[in-house]
Amino acid sequence: MTGRAKATGRVWAHVGQTFVEREYDVVILGAGRMGAACALFLRRLAPGLRLLLAERGGLPNEEGATILAPGVWTGLDVPPGREREAVWDRSQLERELNDVQFQPRSxxxxxxxxxxxxxxxxxxxxxxxxxxxxxxxxxxxxxxxxEDAATYRPGSVALACGQGAVRAGADLLLNTHAALIPGGVCLERLTVTNTHEVVTHETHEVRAGVVIVALGAEGPHAAEHDLGAHTGHGRAYRQSxxxxxxxxxxxxxxxxxxxxxxxxxxxxxxxxxxxxxxxxxxxxxxxxxxxxxxxxxxxxxxxxxxxxxxxxxxxxxxxxxxxxxxxxPGAWVALPGGRADTPPTHEEVAPGVHLLLGGPLADTLGMAVAYDLAARVAGVEGRPWER
Missing domain, CATH: 3.30.9.10 (D-Amino Acid Oxidase, subunit A, domain 2)
Known part of the structure; x- marks a missing residue:
């Protein structure tokens, strides 16, 4: 269902805004820094694809692990052979994104x-x-x-990438719980009652050619519970x-x-x-x-x-x-491969369904891995750090 690129995407922030869409080329679940970055890169690489970015909370979600991530870029965390990816990742954080407040700090x-x-x-x-x-x-x-280390705010990365994706034509649906179903996703738009209970206001089934699950620590569980796929990934609760x-x-x-x-x-x-x-x-x-x-x-x-x-x-x-x-403050953190020292990763857990995980090393390699998945979905060969 490829069409011409839009100048600016639409944003549904609350249930008072009518949502009638029933089909997208790509749906990304989760607007943390990994999901939002993947959305931004995908819009740049394949602007003809219709893309929806759905998030359970706001942008950024103040209850997610993105907000509590350390925000420390350091070459000491780079696994052997991934140095060029890490340098490219730093260039995105330092120069390509606005309002990230990337600060060199030993x-x-x-x-x-x-x-x-x-x-x-x-x-x-x-x-x-x-x-x-x-x-x-x-x-x-x-x-x-x-001496080349730096600090930054991962929450600002999610915000900058999400806003950039919308400006590039992606649609953004906030305050929405999502579940995987055959051929797409089920979206439950949430609202708050007079007694401060979060309830489902309406439910929509949306078809999608590709679904990217970027739900952080909840991602592996969603793939296993909704699709019956075994992932081998884990999670841990980390406080700050x-x-x-x-x-x-x-x-x-x-x-x-x-x-x-x-x-x-x-x-x-x-x-x-x-x-x-x-x-x-x-x-x-x-x-x-x-x-x-x-x-x-x-x-x-x-x-x-x-x-x-x-x-x-x-x-x-x-x-x-x-x-x-x-x-x-604390949050659940995804552990790719079930280990804290495993770099961010993505994998196709079912036909057309990709799991995108950041984890403890996302501060240094998260942007590159999000780009790699976006390029794969867009069918783009080669990566900028390989040039």
Missing amino acids: LLDFYAAEGEGRVPTADLLAHFPDLADVVDPHALPFARVD PRLNVPTTDATPTLRAGGLTLRPQNGGFTLVPPIHHRDPHGYVPVGGRLTGVPVGVRRETLEDLIGLMDALPALATGALEVGRSLADV
Whole structure:
């Protein structure tokens, strides 16, 4: 059902706007940074295709993992052989997208033992005196430095790509739950009642030649539940506690023991490591600190306690642990291949249905993988980073 390209797409933000479309060439489910980027690239590569981008929340969805992603681009995260993709990914974030606030910021990765490429921590702290109370150079005497690292806001990537896709002709349907059905999708437009309940206002079945499932951690479950396809992917619940130690625009991003301390809003946002996938049916609960219930899940709390000697600031009142899970922001994160160290990926899980996953390494490779899928759907040979 290919037609001529439109100048600007349509946006349905609430149920008061009538939606009557019944067929698209491509439907993308999920307007996080992966889905929105794929929509933008697909409109550029194949402007003749009719494209719908559907999202359960708004743009960006403030409850999704995109908002809580670290937003740290670093060459230290790039798997061997993917360096050119990562450089191209950075070029998109730094120069091609508006309002992403891409900020060059060094990254210091600390270690307890000497190794290749590592320098003495004491020498580094001489250049960053504000970190003297954060890092113990005796416990972590060595570090790797990525001077080309940078920070940015992944939520702004979703917003910029989504808006760009609409300007390029994609349609955008917000506040809509989607399910996969044979030959297309079932769309449930959501509204809020006077008692603040979210209910389905109307349901539409839309035919689509291609469906791209970019629902983040919910994507594999949607493919398995709706299509009966086995994917082998997983998910984990990751929280982002706060460390209220003063930071500036010159403060580097820190890493130790897998924990990332990302300077943000005058302090550090803590991004804990993901050790394993959470089992099906797992419901995150808070842990206990000296017998007192806190809002940080037990696994994360154990990591923080284990690093308190190396990062003394974690053992002070600067660490916000909350009283319940609601006090500490968290979100489900997709784990491509069920592992935290697997790069973003896409795969065709059924004829015409593609699963697009970002995961923990999406900060560095997400845009390139979204482009790769868009090029495949558009039938475009070659990739810009290969030239």
